[in-house]
Structures are given as C-alpha cells and as structure tokens.
Amino acid sequence: MTDAAAIHDRFRERGFIVDEAFATALQIMLALEKPLLIEGPAGVGKTESAKVLAEVLATELIRLQCYEGLDAMAALYEWNYPRQMLHARLSETDGSSLDEREAYMFSERFLLKRPLLDAITRDRSPVLLIDEVDRADEAFEAFLLEVLAEWQVTIPELGTIRAQHKPHVILTSNRTRELSDALRRRCLFVWLPYPALDVEIEILHARVPGLSDRLAQQIARLMQVLRGLPLQKAPGVAESLDWALALMSLHRDHLDAATLEQTLGCVLKVHEDRGVMHAHHAELAPILGHVPDTLESGGYSLDTDFGFGSVSAPRR
C-alpha cells in the first residue's frame, strides 16, 4: 500500500471507488500518521471509506459515533463502579491494607475501555473512525484535540497511557456546525463531493452486481439531474445504491415515469422535494426513455445500447 494506484485497486476490489485525489490523501495519511478529516454532503461514502480502509489494512475498525452530549467519559474510559463496590465490600475482611485494596480497585481489571482508549491500547494500529464529529459539542472537540495531538491518555488513578501503535484516524463531518481551526490543523483535509457520472455508474456496477447497464446509466443520470435541483435533501450515493437494489428486487430493467413514482421514497426523503422534482419534470423526461413492453427483464437488447442510455430499442 505505498502508492495511490495500489490504494485505488485495493479499494476497488472491495467495491469502493476512490478517485485519485482521495487515494493520495489516504496514502499521505498512512505515511504521515496524521488524522484525516473527510467532509462532504451526506451519503457519499465517508463512513464507508473508513470501513473499507480497515478491511484493506486487515485491521480492526473502532468506531466512535459522536452525538450531542458525548463527553470524555463515554469516549475514553469508565470505571466499573458496581464491580468496584462489590469488591470493596467483599474484601473488607481479607486482611489486606487500605492501600493494597485501593490499588487493586483502580487497576485495569475494573477499567471499562471506551473507543478512544481502546484504540490506543491495541497491539496493532486499528482504524479509528470518529464519525460525525460535528454533532459533538465544542468542549468535546477540545478534548479530542488533546488525544489526537499527543496520543496519550491520563487516568488519574492509573497514570498516563501512551499509544504503542498510533491508530489510523478518520474523522467525518457533515458540516452541521463549523469545526474549530485547531482541529482542522491537526488533520489532513479532504472534501468528498458527489461522484461524477461515469464514477457513479462504476460504483453502481461494483456494489450492485447484476444491474443492467441501462438501468445503471439511468439511475446515475437521474441522480445528476436531481442533485442539480434546489432540493432540501439532495440524494447521495447511498440513495443511488438503495434505489438500484429496490429496482432489482422489483425486477425492473429500466426506469420510466411510473416506476420512478413508485420508488421515489428511495430517493427523495423530504415531502416538499417531490413538488420540486415535478416542477422540473422536463429535465427528467429525456432520461426516462420509453421502452416497448415486449422487452422484459434480462433481455439482451437492453444491454446493447453501447452506453447511450436513452436510445430505445427497435420495436418488433
């Protein structure tokens, strides 16, 4: 895994298409041992990229999902209090000194490791995914900075634990809030946009085996148009994949206006967006080609349009 091309290939084997810029960023991240901050619209594969990276590196993925109210204790460690209490009661009469008992009670035996501590105490570097870091509050971000910079954690009762193997860290953000400059400076930064048309078709084929080329083309082209409309919630790649699977399970081999209407719930998740889409019907119409009814699913002729998705097959 030394150059971008190798990363691209290894990701591709696992059905994840990375472009050159992103592959290089991953390469730099691995070489420099720095955290990588990935921003981008929802559903472009930010979280997925961390999962695939863990697979590619054949290491474990440790995930810290951020949410409002997440604090250091939930992210780092917690003492197993009920067990400590029980132990305190049971060892009252065993004759050991107070110091001995205290030392034992605050030993690793009673420590519950949360994701961050877990990640720095592994024998091999795991991939640490800090997901949706923008959902946590500023106080947590400041705390995270310390961990990301020093790779050590101080537990008052135990002392300082230093990472033997630095984890590969991926942070994702959906930009629901501005992240601090300090956090950005600790990280490498990558913006993951919606994929281009040909890349999206490639992704569809890679993730949904058996999808006809025509359908892949239609889905990808419709998505490109939809993302250009002033929607409240533009569909991401995740939606494309869901949609492709839905259409496959309905045994559709092409998209027409009726099918689009039936399966719209896979694509548009806000009610008002339907109205917006209908208002721009003219832009969608050329993609929703009319295919004669005689050609059913699996028909060879649908796959032989040589990439021209809207060319209709000859009527028989």
Place this chain on the structure above:
Amino acid sequence: MMYPFATLPENLAAFCEALRRRHGFHIGPGELHDAARALDVVDLASERAVRNALRPILGGTLDDVRVFDTAFTQFFFPDPAALRRDETIATRREPAADAGGDIDAERARHTPPSTADADEASALGGGPMTPIASTGDQSKEAALVATSSYSPLEAETSDAPELPRIDQGWRDAARLFVRRLHLGLSRRWSPGSRGRRFDFRRTLRAGLQTGGEMLSPRWLRRPRRAPRIVLLVDGSRSMSAYARTTLTIAVALASATMRLEVFTFSTGLQRATNDVRRAAAGEQRRLDRLNHAWAGGTTIGACLRDFLKRFGERMVGRDTVVMIASDGLDVGVPDLLRDAMRELHRRSAAVVWLNPLLETEGYEPTAVGMSAARPFISTFTSITDRAGLARMSRLVRLRS
C-alpha cells in the same frame, strides 16, 4: 515546469508563503514539515500526484480546497496559457461548490449573484483589497496578477463603513441579552452540587477519604444550552441612517459572546464576523471587501437564500437565534423571501427582525417584502439604544 527557486524546500516554503499571504491559508511550520514529508512519499515527477498530496495538508476547509488548484497552477506554472486554462476551470467550479457542497454546475445556475466572483478574483491573486506582491523574484507573476485583478465593483467598496467603538454600557446590555436567552438544558452532564443524576465516579472517589463509606453523594446536572446568534445586517442605502446603530449592536454582541456570526447584505452577501470580532476587541476597523453587500439596493430574499445555501447548514440550528436588521424594503421577488424566511424559521430557535421604521409614527409593515416575511418572524421590534437591546431579551420568544 518553471520554478521560482532552485531547490525543492525553498519552492515549497515560497508556495506556502504565497498561500498564506495571498489566500489566507493557515499554514505553520508544522504543515510545512508535513508537506515536505509528503513529497518524500509521492512521485515527484507527476504534477497531479504532488497536487493531490499537498492539497489535504495545506488546505483546511472547503474554501481552501477550492482555491488551492488555482493557486498551485499560478505559482508553479505561471505562463499565461496555463493561467487562462485554470481561470475557466475556476469559473466553472467555484460557484457550484458554493452551493453548500453540492458540486453541480446545474445548481449554481439557479443561485443568485453571490460574492463568488469576488472570491474568484482573490483566488486569482488579488481582489481589490489584496496587496499585490512586487518583489523582484515575483515581478512576472505580479504582472499577471495585476491583469486579472480588475473588478467593476471596485468603486463601491470605497464607502466601506467603519465599525463603531462601544462603551461599557453597550457591552453590559449585550451580555444581559445573551444571558437571558434561555434555550433550555443541554444533553450533556456536568458535575454540580445538586443535580438529577448520581455521579458514581466522584462519589466513589470522595468515599475513599471516609474509609470507603460514601457519605457525601455527588451529582450530575445538565448545564444550560448556550445560544448561537446570527446577525444579518441590511447595508442598503435606505438603511444608511440606521447603519451605525446596527453595527454597534453587532460589535456589542461580539464582545458578549463568541458564538456570533455577522453578515452584511445589500444585493449580495458578505461575512463580516472576523472584522466585527476584532472591532469588539478594541481594534479600529473598517468593513472592507463588501462589494455587493453594502450601499446598494436590497434583494433580501435572494441574500437570505444565498446565506442558507452557503452557511445555513453550519450556522443555523436549534440553538440559533437569527436576527435580521432591515427595513424590509425589498426589490426582489417576494416568494423568494417567503421561502427563505420559512426555512430560517423552521431551522432556528427564533427569528428576530429589527426594523428601524417601527420608530416612525404610523408605520405599518405592509410593504410587499415585509408582509411576505411577517408570518415567520418570532419577534418584530426595533432597537435604538442600549436599553433597547437589554429590553429585547424579554421580547424574544424561543422555541424549545
């Protein structure tokens, strides 16, 4: 390739310096060091590999990333042909990226005129206010920069307003206002002398001092949610008599809270947060680079839409109080204003509209713009002095 310097480290350092000075990148020695290490890893013969390797290290935000490629080309390939090619790339990409990350040129076509063109000018090496480098080494480059820095908006920036200084009274009023914005409790737990949840950890530790008996229980409570304020200042000519008061409010609020964003708008939108913050810290400061965002007509709807598209996701949430200071004399499409106001209302804790015309006797908010916005305003008032600011905190109705 034409390099300004002979050795790689020198070139890299000069490039970082250019990014820092001309495009406002935050690059320190740490980043420079990382960049040098990254160049060890990638194939130096491939221009694209170098580009792709430096971009994640030197750029920290989407704005940086957008400017980076142009700056890279301009620095390492400063021949006019290359520059021209890049210019077309920039014009195609930048406004699209502005649309809150939905990279699509289609979408950009629907966007109202924004400050993207100004950003672009600075991306190409100098908006009207950017100092043009004229050191010996870079004279050729500077000449190129000068040709591309022409801006038809230059004339409008001359009457940029100066940010007023504020006295202690204003500061106190703003602090009172911020403190009185009650948003309810946060989801977080923090230690407190009284609270709703038992703090096992601290109780157990305290118990050690009393021989393992937990005599003094400790508690966790939920702290208050801190409000976030977005202030949108109408800078159009019709508001000029009121501009000083509005800017005073902005500076006063900046002195009371860090969780404030300030924008000015007229026919375009401009972020002014940094200037206002520095003014609050006592610096004498003029709002510069305002372009369309000062002393023009008013298209409130388009500007609010632009704001929502570019900053809405990050800045407007359940904790946000949106304050709009405007007379509501809109020359734009009322539907646009209505939709933008509906979205602001839906996503924020409260929308406060400060209208100076309310001070005028007999004023009725019946202008087309005002009546379109009215249903989505939580608090409709005006502020003329610091007592008004303090008083307003009682008027703001927050959705919890």
